[in-house]
Amino acid sequence: MKKLCLGLPKGSLQEATIDMMKKAGYTVIVNSRSYYPTIDDDEISVRLIRPQDMSRYIEKGIIDAGLTGADWVKEAESDVRVVVSLIYAKQQLTKVKWVLAVPETSAIHTVNDLQGKKIATELVNVTRRYLAERGIVADIEFSHGATEAKAPDLVDAIVELTETGNSLRANKLRIVETIMESSTLLIANHNAWEDEWKRTKIENLAMLFEGAIIAREKVGLKMNVPNGALDQVLKKLPALRKPTISSLSEGAGYAIETVLDETIARKITPELKRAGAEGIIEYPLNKVIL
Incomplete structure (x- = not known):
C-alpha cells in the first residue's frame, strides 16, 4: 500500500494542529513517549518533528509533506513546495510575529540604534538578513530559550516570537519593530509533489485543513x-x-x-x-x- 509520510510540528503548535486535523476528519493519537503518532488513515504515516527542522527533512525527501511555520522555512532557506498557508496558531486564529524588543527603559527606539549592539534570537539567519538590508552590523547570537530573560543583562535586544505580546509585557519589554509575520504552512517535497498519487493526497489534506480552519469561526x-x-x-x-x-x-x-x-x-x-x-x-x- 502506498503511504504519504506527513510531518506534524512537535511543541507549542502540536495541540492546535491535532485539534485542526480532528475537525478535518482525522483522529491523531500521540503517545507521550513516541514520535510516531497513529492516525486513522492507512495511507498516511505520521511523525512528530520540531518545526525548526521540518522544512530541511522535507527538502531532502525524508518526509513527503508537513506543517511548519513560514518563519522556519525562511530561516532554513529550504527549497520546498508551499501548498497552502493556514492561519492558525497556538492560541488564536491569527498570524504570529517575530519582533525586535528591548527593555522598557532602553535607549534603543529604532532599528538604526542597533548598530554594534548584541541581539539574542532563535531566528538568527532571518534577523541577520533583515539588519544587513538596512546596513546595520550587530552581534547576533543564537538563543536556546528563555530569550525574554536575556535583556538587558546579557544582550541589548532580542528578536522573539509573539502571538499576543503578553510574555513581552510581563518581562517589561517593548516592541521596536516587527521583523516578519508568519503563518503555518503545509509544505511538500518537490519529488513527492510530482508523484500523482502523493500530490492528490496532499491536495486533499490542504482542502480539508482549510475547511476546518474556516469552520472554526x-x-x-x-x-x-x-x-x-x-x-x-x-x-x-x-x-x-x-x-x-x-x-x-x-x-x-x-x-x-x-x-x-x-x-x-x-x-x-x-x-x-x-x-x-x-x-x-x-x-x-x-x-x-x-
Whole structure:
C-alpha cells in the first residue's frame, strides 16, 4: 500500500494542529513517549518533528509533506513546495510575529540604534538578513530559550516570537519593530509533489485543513419562517453564499439554512426572532469547503 509520510510540528503548535486535523476528519493519537503518532488513515504515516527542522527533512525527501511555520522555512532557506498557508496558531486564529524588543527603559527606539549592539534570537539567519538590508552590523547570537530573560543583562535586544505580546509585557519589554509575520504552512517535497498519487493526497489534506480552519469561526443556522415574514428575515440574514430556502409542508412557510460568522450569529439571532423566525437552531461546523 502506498503511504504519504506527513510531518506534524512537535511543541507549542502540536495541540492546535491535532485539534485542526480532528475537525478535518482525522483522529491523531500521540503517545507521550513516541514520535510516531497513529492516525486513522492507512495511507498516511505520521511523525512528530520540531518545526525548526521540518522544512530541511522535507527538502531532502525524508518526509513527503508537513506543517511548519513560514518563519522556519525562511530561516532554513529550504527549497520546498508551499501548498497552502493556514492561519492558525497556538492560541488564536491569527498570524504570529517575530519582533525586535528591548527593555522598557532602553535607549534603543529604532532599528538604526542597533548598530554594534548584541541581539539574542532563535531566528538568527532571518534577523541577520533583515539588519544587513538596512546596513546595520550587530552581534547576533543564537538563543536556546528563555530569550525574554536575556535583556538587558546579557544582550541589548532580542528578536522573539509573539502571538499576543503578553510574555513581552510581563518581562517589561517593548516592541521596536516587527521583523516578519508568519503563518503555518503545509509544505511538500518537490519529488513527492510530482508523484500523482502523493500530490492528490496532499491536495486533499490542504482542502480539508482549510475547511476546518474556516469552520472554526462559523456556525450553521436553521429556522422556520412564516409566509409573511420571509422578506423581513432575509434582510437581516447575511450568508456565506446565499441561504438555502425550502417550503414547509402544507404551505406553512419556509425553512431557511445558512452559514455565517459566529460573532454575527449571536448578534442577529434575537433580531431574527423579532422579525418572525421560529425554531432557530445554531450548530457548530467541522469543515466549510468553499
